[in-house]
Amino acid sequence: xxxxxxxxxxxxxxxxxxxxxxxxxxxxxxxxxxxxxxxxxxxxxxxxxxxxxxxxxxxxxxxxxxxxxxxxxxxxxxxxxxxxxxxxxxxxxxxxxxxxxxxxxxxxxxxxxxxxxxxxxxxxxxxxxxxxxxxxxxxxxxxxxxxxxxxxxxxxxxxxxxxxxxxxxxxxxxxxxxxxxxxxxxxxxxxxxxxxxxxxxxxxxxxxx
Numbered sequence: 001x002x003x004x005x006x007x008x009x010x011x012x013x014x015x016x017x018x019x020x021x022x023x024x025x026x027x028x029x030x031x032x033x034x035x036x037x038x039x040x041x042x043x044x045x046x047x048x049x050x051x052x053x054x055x056x057x058x059x060x061x062x063x064x065x066x067x068x069x070x071x072x073x074x075x076x077x078x079x080x081x082x083x084x085x086x087x088x089x090x091x092x093x094x095x096x097x098x099x100x101x102x103x104x105x106x107x108x109x110x111x112x113x114x115x116x117x118x119x120x121x122x123x124x125x126x127x128x129x130x131x132x133x134x135x136x137x138x139x140x141x142x143x144x145x146x147x148x149x150x151x152x153x154x155x156x157x158x159x160x161x162x163x164x165x166x167x168x169x170x171x172x173x174x175x176x177x178x179x180x181x182x183x184x185x186x187x188x189x190x191x192x193x194x195x196x197x198x199x200x201x202x203x204x205x206x207x208x209x
Contacts, residue, residue: 003048004082005041011085012116018070018088019184027136031165031183037088038191040067041074044083048076066091116192117147123185124149126178140179145172150189165190 007015015037023030044050044065051063054073061076072088123146129137153171157163168190169181 003045003076004080005045005085006082007041007085007116008087011087014088015188018090019188023184024132027133027183031187034184035187035191037067037070037072038188040065041072041083041085044074048074048081048083062086117151117189120146120148123147124172124176126176129179137180141177142180142182143172143176143178144182144185145176145189147189147192149175150186151193154190154193163190 015034018037019030019034021030022033049060049063051065051072051074053060054062054064061078062073063076064071064073066072069091070088071091073086075084075086076082077084123144126141126143129140129142133142149172150168153168154163165183165187169183169186172181172186173179
């Protein structure tokens with residue numbers, strides 16, 4: 001049995017925060033780490049009970065797995081079979097600081113993949129490349145795309161073909177008159193877009209165009 005994987009809004013915020021923190025020093029490492037966190041969570045689809053039960057709850061449906069120092073807390077739903085990623089955080093932080101109990105016990109209704117894509121959060125926007133970003137990307141501007149426009153590009157990929165994040169970024173940069181497209185948000189939105197479309201074989205996280 002393969003379980004559907006969903007993310008709570010709070011867990012998605014945790015993912016963005018972790019990526020932003022690493023991006024200050026190394027944008028490419030941040031992109032890779034964000035995708036690794038997502039891929040780690042995806043392993044629960046076939047083995048949802050592989051994680052350990054979180055001692056604080058003593059509930060076999062509330063478990064956690066690890067990626068390096070990061071803890072990924074999740075809840076198993078039995079009917080229908082699904083796994084909800086509830087929170088992720090660096091192990092140096094205490095559960096009390098995270099208010100983990102109140103969050104796990106009062107998880108909001110899950111959003112569909114389509115609802116996640118429709119949440120634009122004020123995107124797209126083009127911003128100047130400054131500060132630490134310029135060490136990796138040079139000068140100019142970077143476009144942070146809206147989820148739905150990445151979704152639209154994914155839908156244009158012919159069946160049997162492969163699209164890379166770099167190719168999506170180049171298309172988005174031309175469309176918005178920016179120097180580059182953001183590799184982190186483009187990669188995350190492309191991954192989300194691939195889920196409802198079942199495009200796993202048509203999307204590659206990195207590589208050249």
